Amino acid sequence: MSLSGASALPVLALALPRHLVSAAGAPFAWSLLLASATVIASVVPLGAARSQANFEVADLAAPRAMFERLPDWGKRASWAHQNSFEAFTLHAPAVLLCLLAGVDAPLAIAAAWLHPLLRLLYIPAYVANVPPLRALCWALGLTCTGLLYLEGLKAVLAAG
Secondary structure: OOOOOOOOOOHHHHHOOHHHHOHHHHHHHHHHHHHHHHHHHOHHHHHHHHHHOOOOHHHHHOHHHHHHHOOHHHHHHHHHHHHHHHHHHHHHHHHHHHHHHOOOOHHHHHHHHHHHHHHHHHHHHHHOOOHHHHHHHHHHHHHHHHHHHHHHHHHHHHHO
16 A cells, blocks of 8 residues: 555554445444544533533532532533443444444444434433433434444354
C-alpha cells in the first residue's frame, strides 16, 4: 500500500486489516463514533440542570452530591447521562466485534446506524419524562446491540 495518491490512508491504518479501513466497515466505525457522541450529548441537559441548581466551584469536589438540588427534570438528565455510559459499554464491543469480523449483513448495518439514533431520542424522552418513548428507545437500542453481537458471532463462527 502506497502513501501517495488519492486513496492514501493515514499511516496508522496501514497496520489494520483491509476490511477495517474499507467502506464495508464504515457503518460500524460510524456507529461507534456516533454512539460515543450521544454520551457526550447527554452532558448538555445535565449541565443545564446543574446550572439551574446553582452549580458552584465548590461542587467540583463532589458533583454527584448536588443531585438532590437538581430539579426533577435534572435528576432525569443525570439518570439519562448515566444510562448513556451503560448503553455505550454494551454497544461498543458489539460494534467492534462486527468491525473485526468483517460483518456486512444488512441487518447488522441497519442496527449499527439505528442504535445511535435511538439513543439520541432516548435522552430528551427521558429528560422530558415521556416513559413510553424512553422505554421504546431503550428496548430497541438494546435489541440493536444484541443483533450486532449475534451477527458478529455468526461471522466469527463462519470464519473458524
